[in-house]
Amino acid sequence: MSFILETERLLMRPIQQEDVEDLFRMDSNPNVHEYLWGKPATDINQTKFLVNTISSQYIKHKIGRYAIILKETNEFIGWGGLKFNENTVNGQNNFYDIGICIDEAHWNKKLGFEIFHVWIKYAFKNLKLPKIFAYTQSNNMSSNKMAHKIHMRLVNDFLDGKDTWNWYELGTLKYDMLITKGVLHDIPYLIKNI
Numbered sequence: 001m002s003f004i005l006e007t008e009r010l011l012m013r014p015i016q017q018e019d020v021e022d023l024f025r026m027d028s029n030p031n032v033h034e035y036l037w038g039k040p041a042t043d044i045n046q047t048k049f050l051v052n053t054i055s056s057q058y059i060k061h062k063i064g065r066y067a068i069i070l071k072e073t074n075e076f077i078g079w080g081g082l083k084f085n086e087n088t089v090n091g092q093n094n095f096y097d098i099g100i101c102i103d104e105a106h107w108n109k110k111l112g113f114e115i116f117h118v119w120i121k122y123a124f125k126n127l128k129l130p131k132i133f134a135y136t137q138s139n140n141m142s143s144n145k146m147a148h149k150i151h152m153r154l155v156n157d158f159l160d161g162k163d164t165w166n167w168y169e170l171g172t173l174k175y176d177m178l179i180t181k182g183v184l185h186d187i188p189y190l191i192k193n194i
Contacts, residue, residue, distance in 0.1 A: 022076035
């Protein structure tokens with residue numbers, strides 16, 4: 001990967017091996033994984049494997065989940081961003097999905113909207129994607145509320161194992177209309193090559 005995204009409060013950069021301990025601490029928290037298939041990490045080697053998988057996505061697809069760093073403290077607070085998904089989900093494959101996971105200590109600090117909005121803007125303005133997708137468990141009220149707040153359209157729900165998930169989409173034309181009409185307020189960000 002060759003860029004970072006920066007807002008007033010956040011730095012979003014590629015996940016690195018140096019993030020393994022912070023990522024494991026977050027991913028081993030059952031509360032964080034309540035709506036991520038309920039499978040918190042139990043061994044740091046799982047997290048090392050995850051970081052290697054994400055690194056390979058950077059190489060293969062030039063995109064992947066990024067580390068979210070709180071600039072004020074230089075603290076790793078989660079991951080987020082776009083991922084090119086080759087797996088079949090809800091009958092779809094080879095699509096870009098957007099997602100975030102924030103450490104419990106940073107919940108309810110209104111960071112999610114900022115992260116989502118920057119990545120949505122990046123998807124449409126820099127990558128020129130026609131559409132992005134998101135999916136979240138139907139009973140994850142916080143994530144479903146966020147999807148609505150960023151004006152993603154609920155397309156359908158689907159079963160994955162025993163859980164029901166909601167499938168969302170947002171297209172570039174709708175995004176442009178929302179910005180033009182002032183429905184979505186633009187969050188300024190910088191793109192820096194690294």
